[in-house]
Amino acid sequence: MSTAPYNVQAYRASLLHFRADPAFDDGATLWHEDGLLVVEDGRVKAAGDYAALSGTLPPGVEPLDYRGKVIAPGFIDTHLHYPQTDMIASPAPGLLPWLETYTFPSEGRFHDAPHARSTADFFLDELLRCGTTTAMVYCTVHPQSVDEFFEASEARNLRMVAGKVLMDRHCPDFLRDLEGDLGQSEALIDKWHKRGRALYAITPRFAPTSTDVQLRLTGELAARHPDTFIQTHVSENRDECQWVGELFPQARSYLDVYERFGLMRPRAMFGHCIWLDDADMARMAATGSAASVCPTSNLFLGSGLFDFERADQAGMLLSLGTDVGAGTSFSMLQTMNEAYKVARLKGSYLPALRMFYLATLGAARAMRLDDTIGSFAAGLEADFVVLDPQATPLLARRTGHCNALEELLFALALLGDDRTVAATYSAGRRVHVRAG
Template sequence: MSTPPQTMQAYRASLLHFHADPAFDEKAYAWHEDGLLIVEDGKVKAAGDYAALAPTLPPNAAVQDMRGHLITPGFIDTHLHYPQTDMIASPSPGLLPWLETYTFPTERRFEDPAHARATAEFFLDELLRCGTTTAVVYCTVHPQSVDAFFEASEARNLRMVAGKVLMDRHCPDFLRDLEGGVGDSAALIDKWHKRGRQLYAITPRFAPTSTDAQLRATAELAKAYPDTFIQTHVSENKDECKWVGELHPQARSYLDVYERFGLMRPRALFGHCIWLDDEDFARMAATGSAAAVCPTSNLFLGSGLFDFEKADGARTLLSLGTDVGAGTSFSMLQTMNEAYKVARLKGSYLPALRMFYLATLGAARAMGLEGTIGSLAPGAEADFVVLDPKATPLMARRTAQLESLEELLFAFALLGDDRSVKATYSAGKLVHTR
């Protein structure tokens, strides 16, 4: 009689995951200094103290000994552009000239499916190298750019969200949607949304590049597919905000343009949100919409500083995004680094615990995927990352003198990058090792 294949894996390391936001709950997280993570059939079976869980393992079960390392849920990046991979670190005096000079010409190349697939392959490998297991991704106006991305993601069995950009004005003719823009999106939703671990995001680029007719059609599409995501940009740059005011004089604010068209709802993710006022943040909270905070790109383009205090005052759902290619790193640890500094410059303080929350469970909540990703709770998909506190000589020296969990996480956030990621797992399978 043949032995059935082994479907259970166990990992011994320090474990950290969240069940609430540390900004509002002192008991928001579970920390097991000597922990055991048990995975079965691609999902978390249990996570807790090694001493308590080890006796529950089957006889002769293999335990991977990763003591000295930290296991957290895989990082979740809620805002980035895979077609901009090749133009990362492109110089420009601001957002709008950066779009004209680099972004639009780069995105034109994605009419070629082979180029799109090659870029998607590299992009996903880079995310996994940085410990990011889920991302909310902009493709281009070309449907083939979406197919290329999802094909590459599906081959790796990753939990990814992506969508075709909708854009029918104020852009080069070679990137302008014709009548088929929203229709193409509907066809892509039918093809890819909830196929395996793939999910679809309806993706108007930003209000200035969609006519009223396209925004209305986009809202109808979102209404027809209520469990899809919506992703777009809002209030990133003062010049952009002024432009939107001229295009939509009847709207109270830039964000109000989207609400007037019915594009604010759960699973709607708004990139940047720098120049929102109190009423805007209140509307985001009331509609279940979420902010994707992109500190690296906001500093790179000189767009401004996100106001964490104002957002928290409204209890707005928050997450972090790298915003590659305006963002200058795929690493969520580097993104935490910049988020910390942005908060300090705005007069507030982001503890490392909060930053790790925003990159895991906070992002899952912003996406309406709590219970599926973002934690080590039983039943969650086994997407997790193994972090090495001795990844560099400087980190090894600093982490040899720790006095608290907060100091350990702060060292990862301020000193860490892709080198800190020893291994990345998706649905229980090793998908990157250093």
């Protein structure tokens, strides 16, 4: 226990973070096998080799010893739905019947604030148990679903992005959004955006559930608040794409619907992006919009396989999302596992270094938050996860004879899950510790 009069903590472990995308920069990876992370007032003060930094600690500050473990920036999940927590692993033959049978009835319960809060509490604790410290989260059409989520997040001092779903057609009456001029959303922006560590995302569910009028108003709202986020779905499966073509015959493509209404810009996050054509991908790159790739969800619903190689050729900003509840795990490690397999099925290859980048600095860059989170650069918020390569007997056996960093990280990604997370820290404070 430190007796120093400074709000400084130090952690000794192997350190992993990135300064760039390792797919395009051989010097992108920062790895310190015997490393030291120094935190002051909830922010990174320094990160590097233990031998170089240990002498700089204030008197009385003793590092917490995590040797044998890996400390990485907290995972960033760029696409998931907290109201779908209770319906995860629900069977359905495809996206649209899954929405009708399970999603909409589950979301209808979020008019009840106590139910919303209890779900938000469980949801956030589950994220922290899996090492996720930031997420882009869909609430429901009910303003109280947003309030309760951000209240729960604020109590844990988490860097979270969330927003009220906008939906005024092709949905049950009990979920039809009747706010008209989007005044409720604007009030929520005024209340929550940049309050503490909260950030607001303008959240049209997807094009088929919004009228032209609502999409136009949504674009106008986004223009009035250019530093907010935008989140929605695009090109998830073929039936959905066909439906959008019928609803918006004037649009060149599904993605073009959003661009026509002013919803493509930096800090816009589009979930899935499986069936984008080359012109769509070029527009994603040109507008600074980002894709959240959701492999467990896409495999679960049979939606398709994301093409990492084409997206890289187009220069798209990429990140990973669990997409709970269509996604089948809160764990970003398990999400990496499935992303690797999706890439192989599409004929490309995702090294483990790239997967860890996409779940940390890559996601922060996609969200335009790399000046705040995502690495151990000095001054950034000290959100981090402690990963245990010996968390399970199989993982310990495999990592016991790894000969390279890539092998170690690949084993963590392919064999790891929530048990691999020994501890999670948010703004320098421990918010989860593994039982036992």
